[in-house]
Amino acid sequence: MTTFIIRRLLSAVVTFFLITLISFVVIQLPPGDVVSNWVRQQEASTGQPLPPETIENLRRTYGFDEPIIVQYFKWIDGFPSGDFGFSIEYSNAPVSEILAQRTGLTIFLGVATLFISWGLAIPFGIYAATHKNSHWDYLLSTLSFIGISTPNFLVAVIYLFIAVFVLKTDYSGGLFSQEFKNAPWTWERLLDFAKHLPIPLAILGLGGMAGTFRIMRANLLDILDQQFIEAARAKGLKERIVIYKHATRIAINPLISRVGMQLPFLISGTIIISIVLDLPTLGPPFIRALNRQDMFLAGTVLMILAFTLLVGNLLADIVLAWSDPRIQYD
């Protein structure tokens, strides 16, 4: 088991660096760079072209005249000391400063969404599978179809519309009220945060919940048809023990591998919804950075996404190896 974890960790580190390299290069592939974008913006606002020497100077100051691979190593060189480069889009502010709080909030939102959607989808899935073809099963399955086919940003827009125009509330999205937006963490801020949380969580959880519900229902139905379930009943076990100990325990395994994939998906899934609901997550700066080829900022966000994917998969593999004895460690 230990060798299994160590081997997985080592391969994760290698994968991680490959991902940073690829994302750094890919961002620079389209013609132009962050400087030309910035220059275009300046020229548009002043109406006068910038002298070529100034542009050259800019490039040299930032080190953009060097080959991409050199820039890449300069970039990752700062990682150990927490330096992830700077963002020209955000007036040369360090990337770490821009993303610090947003990363925490994004991961928190992602994990909380996961817990909520799992916490509801699994019991619903078990109920629907054990009451196959009942009215509740049909209702839950229909709702899950709707949930799975409605993009959650659309739900967010619909919610905003209803909240503002129908219910006439003053809901304006966000995770904090105006006065707490940049305040340090206090009890009051936490309370305010907790008040803002339910709606984004509910909207974010919806899609994932519908999918998880469907997988859980289908898996459990599959397992309940197996011979060993009948054999467990033939032993004289209570139906509850047959369902939970013998069937659900196995039906849940594919969901464990799903969670590894779902974590980064949830985080990137917050991007559009964050713009609609004005949530301080990684989404808005990521979109802005990609538009302007602000490669340090965009690269760092991509790196965070890759990191969550790797950690999620690693955790899922370890939990799966522990929960399913058929999986070999070596």
Place this chain on the structure above:
Amino acid sequence: MEAVSPATVDWDEMTDTILEVENLKTYFFIEQGIVRAVDGVSFTLQAGKTLGIVGESGCGKSVTSRTIMRLLSPSLARIVDGSILYYPVKGEPIDLAQLDPFGEQIRDIRGNEIAMIFQEPMTSLNPVYSVGHQIMEAILLHQEVTKEEARKQAVEMLRLVGIPLPEQRVDQYPHQFSGGMRQRAMIAMALSCNPRILIADEPTTALDVTIEAQILDLIQQIQADSEMALIMITHDLNVIGEVADHVIVMYLGQVVESAPVDEIFDAPKHPYTQGLLNSLPMIGREERLEPITGSVPGPHERPQGCAFAPRCPHVMNRCRLEEPPSLIAGEFSTVACWLYDEQTEVVYAPG
């Protein structure tokens, strides 16, 4: 002789009756209509004896066994008529057909007094729990013992069924066992609470012939040591010849012939039984194999009159119109066929 059902035809004079099934009807209520999977089955089982149930696939053998165990989902299958009288060691007989399939009373009997082994050893054990854990689960459920004692018993059961190094094997998972080993483990699990009846549903169908012989030997040896009654369900007449004392032949949910094993092989009466025997390859056999023509009709294509009439070589006009009743054919045997109408009196007409 007065009209009685075959279930009470005095077989129980020989030994103690332990299970008495009478006119059992299990119907499936599905969207396409009603499937009469078990349609008036009667038999009696004595302690220490083996009853063989034979028939092709789809004849209701497995549904009969699952009805006795009450394992069928009540939302799909219902017992519409008949009784399953189980005679416990002490007290009044219990009609299993009347029990709540999820209730405590049937759960106390299942796995404890009536145990079952299944056709597919590869999928009969839960892949995520160790073999020992699954055997201990049954022991802890029905006996008041500590975990340590249950574990000791599990090891002993594995040793009894011939699994080498049971102390190590007990902690292994089903995927580390071969098919034959898994069926042995299943038998160990079923026998762990010393059941009075063991229902074996095609226990050797999925196994090699060499393993099959070992498993059958094992079951018979355990039976000889313990007075356990056995219901052996199979489509394989060779297995029946090996283990059974009395045989019932089923066709489309009904018992077409019921007789001691020697009579079934030496003087089969029902054309279906004759057909089954004629399609059996045997060493030294001179004549060609004669398979039964056609196949078992689907659940919704049940013919009028005798269900076997469309495939029967001796079919008469009467067979296509009237359903034959069970007729007494010998001291311990009945047959449901019009061919024997002149010779015997009607004892039982399926309701």
